[in-house]
Amino acid sequence: xxxxxxxxxxxxxxxxxVVYGAACSQDESIAAKxxxxxxxxxxxxxxxxxxxxxxxxxxxxxEVKSIDVQAELDNNHPPIEPGFSCVDxxxxxxxxxxxxxxxxxxxxxxxxxxxxxxxxxxxxxKEVRKAIGGIKTAxxxxxxxxxxxNRPLTTTAEFTLDPEKMVLYGFHEQGTEKLAHIKKNPxxxxxxxxxxxxxxxxxxCQILGRAExxxxxxxxxxxxIIKLLPYEDGARVPKDATPKQREDHLRKFRQGLxxxxxxxxxxxxxxxxxxxxxxxxxxxxxxxxxxxx
Ligand code: HEC
Numbered sequence: 001x002x003x004x005x006x007x008x009x010x011x012x013x014x015x016x017x018v019v020y021g022a023a024c025s026q027d028e029s030i031a032a033k034x035x036x037x038x039x040x041x042x043x044x045x046x047x048x049x050x051x052x053x054x055x056x057x058x059x060x061x062x063e064v065k066s067i068d069v070q071a072e073l074d075n076n077h078p079p080i081e082p083g084f085s086c087v088d089x090x091x092x093x094x095x096x097x098x099x100x101x102x103x104x105x106x107x108x109x110x111x112x113x114x115x116x117x118x119x120x121x122x123x124x125x126k127e128v129r130k131a132i133g134g135i136k137t138a139x140x141x142x143x144x145x146x147x148x149x150n151r152p153l154t155t156t157a158e159f160t161l162d163p164e165k166m167v168l169y170g171f172h173e174q175g176t177e178k179l180a181h182i183k184k185n186p187x188x189x190x191x192x193x194x195x196x197x198x199x200x201x202x203x204x205c206q207i208l209g210r211a212e213x214x215x216x217x218x219x220x221x222x223x224x225i226i227k228l229l230p231y232e233d234g235a236r237v238p239k240d241a242t243p244k245q246r247e248d249h250l251r252k253f254r255q256g257l258x259x260x261x262x263x264x265x266x267x268x269x270x271x272x273x274x275x276x277x278x279x280x281x282x283x284x285x286x287x288x289x290x291x292x293x
Pocket of ligand 1: 063064065066067071072073077078080081084085086087088089090
């Protein structure tokens with residue numbers, strides 16, 4: 001063997017060792033990474049399974065401080081699993097003084113001193129009744145916003161106001177998406193809005209509330225449809241029916257409704273009425289009613 005060949009053989013051995021060693025350490029690091037990923041997946045399975053129950057349960061166990069709406073995460077923040085957002089764990093403090101609505105409600109604005117033109121509650125409730133009151137076919141169509149797993153959904157539905165209790169009742173076919181939302185999360189937001197005509201005529205009513213579902217088994221159900229809800233049109237009572245036949249027909253129809261429809265009862269917690277007409281009476285165009293706790 002000449003010297004050249006010996007050097008080449010040595011070089012080849014060293015080369016093999018280096019390449020093999022590198023390959024091994026790469027394997028190790030891949031293995032380590034996989035391990036980490038595995039444990040990560042495992043912990044996320046435990047903490048943040050997509051189901052709402054698991055999320056709610058996890059959230060309930062943590063006691064956390066409320067944060068400002070502008071708050072940001074810093075490096076000391078506990079890890080957040082996928083599917084969670086700030087509001088799942090923290091209450092968010094909205095600084096109401098800087099919002100546009102707050103200004104319209106109470107601040108000094110052209111033609112109004114601070115807190116001037118705020119309606120007394122009884123006057124406001126009359127305005128509310130004018131805007132969204134009315135039973136049976138005078139019920140109003142609202143946009144209803146529900147939310148589940150941080151995904152909002154809006155639907156339209158008719159609602160009838162009980163102005164004494166400040167509660168709205170709606171009528172909904174079973175098995176729809178919004179009802180699934182309400183069962184998981186009772187907090188809803190609603191809006192009634194008069195159709196656009198021009199920018200100097202407007203009337204709308206924004207509501208925050210809590211929804212519950214009343215099923216046909218509940219004794220309240222039948223009373224609510226009889227007194228408030230516009231169900232008669234759907235019953236298609238024959239035109240030539242006698243009053244007694246009509247009553248029988250309606251009674252049967254109500255029994256059918258109990259099986260296929262829920263009544264939603266929405267307890268209004270906050271209602272904001274915007275109506276330019278109120279300015280003519282010397283009040284602000286934006287007024288708010290809040291349920292006393
Ligand atoms: C899974 C629950 C969870 C989620 C989701 C979450 N946090 Fe937190 N956060 C905590 C816990 C636990 C603490 C520590 C305890 C505490 O300070 O209340 C904390 C603390 C904080 C603090 C420090 C509070 C203080 O006054 O010391 C801030 C700021 C914060 N989080 C912001 C956020 C923001 C912004 C988001 C959304 C991007 C968020 N958090 C999402 C659980 C969560």
